Amino acid sequence: MGVYDLDRDTLTGYFVKKKNRRTFLSFLRWVRRRYRHRGTLSMVLDNATFHSCPEVLAYARANAIRFYWTPTNASWINRIECHFTAMQKFTLDNTDYRSHDEMQTAILDYLAWRNHRRQISTQDWITYRRRRAA
Numbered sequence: 493m494g495v496y497d498l499d500r501d502t503l504t505g506y507f508v509k510k511k512n513r514r515t516f517l518s519f520l521r522w523v524r525r526r527y528r529h530r531g532t533l534s535m536v537l538d539n540a541t542f543h544s545c546p547e548v549l550a551y552a553r554a555n556a557i558r559f560y561w562t563p564t565n566a567s568w569i570n571r572i573e574c575h576f577t578a579m580q581k582f583t584l585d586n587t588d589y590r591s592h593d594e595m596q597t598a599i600l601d602y603l604a605w606r607n608h609r610r611q612i613s614t615q616d617w618i619t620y621r622r623r624r625a626a
Contacts, residue, residue, distance in 0.1 A: 493519045494570040495526075502607045503575050507596050513542040517551060525557050532556045536570045579606070 493506045493516070506522055508515040537543045537559055544561075552559060564570045566577055583602045589595040 495578065496575055497524055498571070503572075503579075503603050505599055505603055507599075512541065513539070513545045513548060516540075516542050517531060517548055520548065520551055520555070520557060524557065532558055534558050534560065536560045536572070538562050538567045538570070541563055575606075579603075582585060618620070 493508060493511070495504045495506070496502075498502070502527070505518050508519070510603065523533065523535075525590065535543070535557060539561055542548065543559070549559075551557075551613055579602055584595070585599045587595075589598065
C-alpha cells in the first residue's frame with residue numbers, strides 16, 4: 493500500500509503480506525500518525541471491498557479521513573497509479589528476488605531515490621541501485 497503526498501511530492505510505502513480490512517485499517521492508523529497535525533486527510537481509493545467495510549468507515553469518520561473512490565475499472569484516475577507503474581518498471585520488471593524482504597528492500601531503495609533522499613540528485617536509478625548493492 494502506498495501514500496502519495498501531493499504537497500511534498502513524495503511516495504511512501506506500507507508493506508503487508510495480504511490486503512484485507514485489518515491490514516487496511518492498520519495502514520490508515522499508520523497514515524494518520526504520519527500526518528497527525530494535518531486536519532482532514534483526503535484519500536483516493538479503488539473499489540476494493542475492504543475499503544468500505546463498517547470499521548474502516550467508522551475509523552475514517554472519527555479520525556478526519558475523507559475517502560474518494562475511483563469509478564470501477566478506472567483506477568488510472570488515481571494520481572498514485574502512474575508512480576506505481578514507474579516503481580514496477582524500475583524495481584520489479586525482469587527481476588528474480590530470492591525473498592519478499594529482498595524485494596521490499598529494492599522498493600524502499602527506489603522510494604528513497606525517487607523522493608530525492610540520495611547523495612547526488614542527478615544520479616540515475618541504475619547507478620544508484622548498483623552502488624547500494626555493492
